Amino acid sequence: MPTKFFPLGGPVPGExxxxxxxxxxxxxxxxxxxxxVMLASPRRTGKTSIAH
Structure with a gap:
């Protein structure tokens, strides 16, 4: 059984x-x-995923 249901550490795929x-x-x-443009937001709120 997987221990992580949500992968962490990389951008979220666009879909x-x-x-x-x-x-x-x-x-x-x-x-x-x-x-x-500048993306400014607290940590772990999706900036990298939006920029990717």
């Missing part, structure tokens, strides 16, 4: 990211317009 559609659309729009 497993839930509830971030508005954020992803906003980031995509800003980046496509040549704007810089």
């Amino acid at each position: 497993d990211i839930v509830g971030r559609d508005d954020l992803l659309m906003s980031l995509e729009m800003r980046l496509s317009e040549g704007q810089s």
Whole structure:
């Protein structure tokens, strides 16, 4: 029986990211317009997964 149900330590695959559609659309729009963005948030809240 596995001891870890949720893998830790790497980005979450895009299809497993839930509830971030508005954020992803906003980031995509800003980046496509040549704007810089900064992701700032407490630890382990999904910054790497969003950026990946």
